[in-house]
Structure formats: structure tokens, C-alpha cells
Ligand code: SF4
């Protein structure tokens with residue numbers, strides 16, 4: 314295993330940024346938490362924050378439903394006071410949205426918020442508008458709802474696509490039709506320039522982004538988040554637990570509570586959407602939300618993880634040109650994280666299937682030519698993910 318060359322001193326230096334300055338200044342963190350928890354959820358007791366200009370009051374803990382297939386876990390989350398549920402058109406081939414639709418049927422519409430996502434080819438194809446609208450209509454049908462609270466354009470990859478007039482018009486149209494309350498986009502690459510593009514575009518109310526203690530360009534990102542918050546954009550955090558494991562092989566469960574508390578130390582992050590799939594993991598997330606202030610032990614623990622490889626690829630795309638087959642390495646690394654960190658081979662295969670890779674594409678190389686600037690062992694992970702690509706769907710349902 315390769316270790317990333319960030320030591321504890323580096324980590325503390327990287328933490329001294331706009332949003333994460335609180336990491337080394339506990340009193341500032343406490344002030345941030347106080348400032349944003351003036352309102353408290355009366356049933357759950359955990360803090361709520363305002364999701365930018367949407368005005369939505371959202372508990373700091375929400376549910377990323379992506380991997381959950383047990384409606385009883387959704388029920389437990391809802392009964393615990395979680396009100397915000399995140400899904401996507403593509404999750405579990407639509408079954409994820411269907412499960413939520415069946416669960417929320419008949420429940421007061423103001424007792425929960427739903428965000429879903431629709432993915433599309435980038436650059437845009439000629440039929441983008443009809444395909445996007447049709448896919449979203451299917452999502453609404455599965456959810457059995459007239460509208461969703463937030464629709465994210467899924468996995469936006471560049472500032473250009475964020476500012477693309479056709480994407481903006483498609484979202485505006487759905488808003489005018491009353492099918493979405495708020496528009497947003499998700500991004501995996503944490504590109505600060507995409508946040509600035511969103512400020513410029515003016516249509517995006519919410520951004521869903523990967524946010525965790527392992528991020529390398531944290532200062533740059535936090536400054537962009539602060540600019541976005543100033544402009545009224547609400548921020549939701551995903552990938553908060555860097556793949557859920559303390560090691561690159563996915564053997565030891567990470568301390569999710571410490572990860573979440575670190576995320577909440579940035580007051581501009583309104584809520585986090587960990588993808589819990591069991592009652593135990595839900596309990597763990599709720600316990601963190603009820604005690605959200607970052608502790609010295611959390612800091613010590615996270616600092617020692619900073620120098621290790623873990624499962625989280627920064628999605629920076631800087632290795633892209635090194636692969637002679639021009640494979641989408643960041644997406645493949647994400648699929649690796651799903652398989653070995655989340656232990657979800659189905660989701661991993663779904664992610665790979667969306668990339669339309671030939672099953673034996675890497676066979677052309679004797680050794681992988683990709684060198685990650687962050688010390689991520691790409692070659693090892695390509696070798697480990699290949700069997701997931703080849704296993705039959707029959708064994709993954
Ligand atoms: S082995 Fe590495 S360099 Fe070769 S095709 Fe696969 S990812 Fe690209």
C-alpha cells in the first residue's frame with residue numbers, strides 16, 4: 314500500500330482554512346455550532362441549519378438513501394427526526410426512488426424533503442432536453458410525487474457545463490412547471506471553479522459535494538464554499554466518511570462520528586447525507602448529530618488517518634491523460650470505493666456500467682501506467698476492480 318505524503322503537521326496546516334479553521338480552534342467551532350443551531354428540532358434534539366436561500370430548515374444529519382434497500386431503515390430515520398432524503402434516478406436501477414415513493418405515500422408532504430438527481434452525457438447530446446425531462450418524469454412517477462424539493466443535475470464535471478445555457482433552461486423549465494422547488498447540481502471533483510460558476514449562473518440553489526477531512530485543496534474549496542454561501546447557495550455534504558474504511562483494503566470501519574463532526578465544523582455545510590444501510594449505522598449517525606462538536610480525540614484520530622491512503626480518490630482528474638485508453642480513472646476509483654469500502658458490489662458495477670467500458674480493456678497493458686499525484690495505488694485498484702466488472706448481474710441483485 315502506498316501512503317500519501319501528508320503528515321500530521323501538514324494536516325493541521327491544511328486545516329487552518331476558512332471553514333475548517335475551527336478544526337484547530339475548538340472555540341471557533343463551538344461558536345459556529347452555536348450560531349447555526351439557534352433552532353433545534355423539537356422531536357430529535359439535534360441541530361438544524363438553513364439550506365441557503367431555499368430557506369429549508371434541515372437537521373444537520375440527513376439520509377443518503379443510495380445504498381439502502383430496506384424501507385424499515387428509512388422508517389427508523391424518519392421516526393428519528395430525519396427529514397431530508399437523498400436519492401437519484403439511477404440508484405438501484407430506479408428501485409431506490411420506488412422504495413421512497415412507497416414509503417412516503419400518504420405521509421404529510423411537509424414532513425419530509427426529497428432530493429433526486431438526473432444524470433446526462435457531458436458534453437450535452439442533441440437530445441439532452443427531451444432525455445433529461447423524460448428521465449425526471451420517470452423519477453416523479455417512481456416517487457409518486459407531483460414535485461421534488463431539490464433536483465440536482467447529477468455529477469457536473471466542469472464550470473462550462475455548470476454555466477451551459479441548455480442545462481440552465483432545462484432546470485428553469487421544470488421550476489416554472491412546478492415539478493421542482495429548487496435546482497442544484499452534484500459534483501464529485503470538488504472543483505472550486507464550479508462553485509464560482511454556480512454563483513455566476515444564479516440558478517443553482519443547492520450544491521451537493523464531496524466533503525471530508527482528506528480533501529487536499531481544502532483551503533481553496535472552503536473559500537469557494539464561503540463565497541457560495543454568501544451568494545445564497547446551500548451546501549450538502551456527501552462522501553463524508555472517505556469510503557467508510559480506515560485502510561485502503563476496506564478492512565476496518567472508520568469512526569464515522571468523528572468524520573461527521575469534522576464536516577459540521579464548517580458552518581456553511583447545512584447537512585450531511587451519510588449512506589447508512591442498517592439500524593446500527595443510523596444510531597451512530599444520530600449519536601454524532603446529538604453531540605456535534607468536534608473533540609480533541611476526533612482531531613487526533615483524523616490527523617493520524619491523514620497520512621494514510623484510505624479509499625478516497627480526490628477525483629482531481631490529473632491522471633486522466635496517463636492512460637493510453639483514456640479511461641475515466643476517477644470514476645473507476647469511485648467504483649472501487651463502492652466495492653471495497655461500502656461493500657456494495659452492485660453499486661460498484663452500476664457505476665462501471667454507466668462508463669460503458671470494455672470488460673478486458675486493461676488487458677492491453679502489462680503494467681498500469683497511471684501514477685496518482687496523491688499516492689493512490691491506481692494499478693492495484695484497477696486489478697482489484699476487474700473481477701467486479703466481470704461478475705454476472707445475477708449474483709449482485
Ligand atoms: S491498466 Fe492502467 S493504463 Fe492500462 S488501460 Fe487500464 S487504467 Fe489505463
Ligand code: SF4
Nearest residue numbers: 626627629630632685
Ligand atoms: S487517482 Fe489520483 S490523480 Fe487520479 S483522480 Fe484520483 S486523486 Fe486524482
